Amino acid sequence: MRFNSTDTIAAIATAVAPGEGSVAIVRLSGPEAEAIASRLFVAPGQQPWESHRILYGHVVDPATGERIDEALLLLMRAPRSFTRQDVVEFHGHGGVVAVGRVLELVLAAGARRALPGEFSQRAFLNGRLDLTRAEAVSELITARSRRAAQLAMAGLDGGLQRQIGTLRARLLDQLAELEARVDFEEDLPSLDGAAVTAELAAIRATLLQLVDAAGQGAVLRQGLRVAIVGRPNVGKSSLLNRLSRRERAIVTDLPGTTRDLLESELVLGGVPLTLLDTAGIRDSGDPVEQLGIALSRQALASADVVLLLFDLSHGWCDEDQALRDQVPDGSALLLVGNKVDAAGLPCGLVVPPDGDRAPAQVRISARHGEGIDALEAALLRCCGAADLQGLQVALNERQRDLAAAAAAALGRSLEAAEQGLPWDFWTIDLRAAVRALGEITGEEVTEAVLDRVFSRFCIGK
Ligand SMILES: Nc1nc2c(ncn2[C@@H]2O[C@H](COP(=O)(O)OP(=O)(O)O)[C@@H](O)[C@H]2O)c(=O)[nH]1
Ligand SMILES: [Mg+2]
Structure with a gap:
C-alpha cells in the first residue's frame, strides 16, 4: 500500500487552468473530512449539515477570517460515497488561484495531498469497484x-x-x-x-x-500516429489540411516549404489520429531544412501508419522507392498517389509490385478532394481499425x-x-x-x- 487509507486525503478533482473552468472542485475523503470541512466553511442561516445535501456558503481562512471563495459544499457520509468513506466536495469557482488556496487550507487543516488514483484505490479497497471498473473510470477520463x-x-x-x-x-x-x-x-x-x-x-x-x-x-484508446511522408511538393501539407478539414499547414508550390513537424488531431471512424505533416525528404544544403528532414525520418521510423505520398503527374520514381524501403516492417503502409487530377492518362501500374507485401494503394487529389473517402477507409483498414463498431469490451x-x-x-x-x-x-x-x-x-x-x-x-x- 502506498499510504495508509485511514488518512484523510484531498485533491483538486477538476482540471485546473488559468481563466478557465467555471467550477472547480476540491475533494476530501477520510475520517476527518467532515471535521476539516466544518472548520473552513461558513454557511449562513439555518442550513442543515446533512449527508447528500448541498450547503451554500463561503470557504474562510480560519486564521484570518478572510473569505477565500464562495462555494457549495456537498457532504457524502460513509458508506454512500465513491470511496465508501466520508467524502466532502467544495464546489468553488474555476481558474487556479481560489481553488489552489482552498486546497492549501484543507491541507493545513490536517488532510494529506492525495496521490494519483488514490480516491479510486480506496473505492476498490472498500469494495465499491472491482479493478476493471476502476480502470474503466481512468479510461473514460x-x-x-x-x-x-x-x-x-x-x-x-x-x-x-x-x-x-x-x-x-x-x-x-x-x-x-x-x-x-x-x-x-x-x-x-x-x-x-x-x-x-x-x-x-x-x-x-x-x-x-x-x-x-x-x-x-x-487503437481506440491510444489512437494512432499517422505520418505523411514523401518527396518535396507531392502535396503532403495539402493532404494534412484536407484530412483535418482546415488550413493547418502552409501550402505553396515551392519545394521545402514545410520545415517543422506539424501535428493535427482528428477522429476517423471513432479512432483518434494524430496526423504528422513532415518536411519533404530530399538532399538539401539548407541547415534548417536538414533539421526538418531529420524529424521527417524519425516520424517515418516511429509512426504506427505511414502514408507515403507520391506525385501521379510524375509517376513513381527512385526517390519514392528509397523512402518506401525505409518504412519499418512493423508499420502499416499506404501508398497514396496524389494529383490524380493532373495525372493525364490514367496510368495503370505506377508502383512496382511488391509480392505478398504489396501495400495498399489509393489515388487522390489533395487539392480537389477526389478519393479522400477511399483514402480514409483504406487508412482504417490498413491498421486493422476498420471494424471497431462491433467491439463490446x-x-x-x-x-x-x-x-x-x-x-x-x-x-x-x-x-x-x-x-x-x-x-x-x-x-x-x-x-x-x-x-x-x-x-x-x-x-x-x-x-x-x-x-x-x-x-x-x-x-x-
Ligand atoms: N494539381 C494538383 N496540385 C496539387 C494537389 N495537391 C497539392 N498540389 C499542389 O502541389 C504544390 C505543393 O503542395 P504542398 O501541399 O505544399 O506539398 P508538400 O511540399 O508535399 O507539403 C502546391 O502548389 C499545391 O497546390 C493536387 O491534388 N492536385
Ligand atoms: Mg509541406
Missing part, C-alpha cells in the same frame, strides 16, 4: 473519441468484469472437480476427462479472442497480458491432459490460469500491482 468513451463505459458498467468473472468461475468449477479427484479418487464417481478438456479448450478460445480484440481496443494492456498468460496456462493443462498425466499435473496450470484471471478483476491481486495500476490515474480521481 482519458478517452479521445466518442467510441473510446463508449468502450470505457462498457467497462464501467461491468461488462468486462462479468465476462472475466464468468470464465474464472467456470475454471474454478473444473479445478474443484480435479482437486477432489487428487485427494479422494476412490470415493468419487470417475471424471469425464473429455468433458473437462472440452470446457478448458472453450475457455481458452474465448480468452484468445479477447486477447485478439485487445489490439483494437488499444476490450482489455487494456495489463489485462491483455494476464488473459494471454491464462490462455497459455490452459494450453499447458490441455497438453498434460493429452499426455495422459495424472490430475495433479493438470491442476498446477489450471490454478495459474485462475490466478491470472483473478488479477484482472482484482480478486487476487498484490499490493504492488494495485499501486502500479492506480499510480497511472490522474490526481483527484
Whole structure:
C-alpha cells in the first residue's frame, strides 16, 4: 500500500487552468473530512449539515477570517460515497488561484495531498469497484473519441468484469472437480476427462479472442500516429489540411516549404489520429531544412501508419522507392498517389509490385478532394481499425497480458491432459490460469500491482 487509507486525503478533482473552468472542485475523503470541512466553511442561516445535501456558503481562512471563495459544499457520509468513506466536495469557482488556496487550507487543516488514483484505490479497497471498473473510470477520463468513451463505459458498467468473472468461475468449477479427484479418487464417481478438456479448450478460445480484440481496443484508446511522408511538393501539407478539414499547414508550390513537424488531431471512424505533416525528404544544403528532414525520418521510423505520398503527374520514381524501403516492417503502409487530377492518362501500374507485401494503394487529389473517402477507409483498414463498431469490451494492456498468460496456462493443462498425466499435473496450470484471471478483476491481486495500476490515474480521481 502506498499510504495508509485511514488518512484523510484531498485533491483538486477538476482540471485546473488559468481563466478557465467555471467550477472547480476540491475533494476530501477520510475520517476527518467532515471535521476539516466544518472548520473552513461558513454557511449562513439555518442550513442543515446533512449527508447528500448541498450547503451554500463561503470557504474562510480560519486564521484570518478572510473569505477565500464562495462555494457549495456537498457532504457524502460513509458508506454512500465513491470511496465508501466520508467524502466532502467544495464546489468553488474555476481558474487556479481560489481553488489552489482552498486546497492549501484543507491541507493545513490536517488532510494529506492525495496521490494519483488514490480516491479510486480506496473505492476498490472498500469494495465499491472491482479493478476493471476502476480502470474503466481512468479510461473514460482519458478517452479521445466518442467510441473510446463508449468502450470505457462498457467497462464501467461491468461488462468486462462479468465476462472475466464468468470464465474464472467456470475454471474454478473444473479445478474443484480435479482437486477432489487428487485427494479422494476412490470415493468419487470417475471424471469425464473429455468433458473437462472440452470446457478448458472453450475457455481458452474465448480468452484468445479477447486477447485478439485487445489490439483494437488499444487503437481506440491510444489512437494512432499517422505520418505523411514523401518527396518535396507531392502535396503532403495539402493532404494534412484536407484530412483535418482546415488550413493547418502552409501550402505553396515551392519545394521545402514545410520545415517543422506539424501535428493535427482528428477522429476517423471513432479512432483518434494524430496526423504528422513532415518536411519533404530530399538532399538539401539548407541547415534548417536538414533539421526538418531529420524529424521527417524519425516520424517515418516511429509512426504506427505511414502514408507515403507520391506525385501521379510524375509517376513513381527512385526517390519514392528509397523512402518506401525505409518504412519499418512493423508499420502499416499506404501508398497514396496524389494529383490524380493532373495525372493525364490514367496510368495503370505506377508502383512496382511488391509480392505478398504489396501495400495498399489509393489515388487522390489533395487539392480537389477526389478519393479522400477511399483514402480514409483504406487508412482504417490498413491498421486493422476498420471494424471497431462491433467491439463490446476490450482489455487494456495489463489485462491483455494476464488473459494471454491464462490462455497459455490452459494450453499447458490441455497438453498434460493429452499426455495422459495424472490430475495433479493438470491442476498446477489450471490454478495459474485462475490466478491470472483473478488479477484482472482484482480478486487476487498484490499490493504492488494495485499501486502500479492506480499510480497511472490522474490526481483527484
Ligand atoms: N494539381 C494538383 N496540385 C496539387 C494537389 N495537391 C497539392 N498540389 C499542389 O502541389 C504544390 C505543393 O503542395 P504542398 O501541399 O505544399 O506539398 P508538400 O511540399 O508535399 O507539403 C502546391 O502548389 C499545391 O497546390 C493536387 O491534388 N492536385
Ligand atoms: Mg509541406
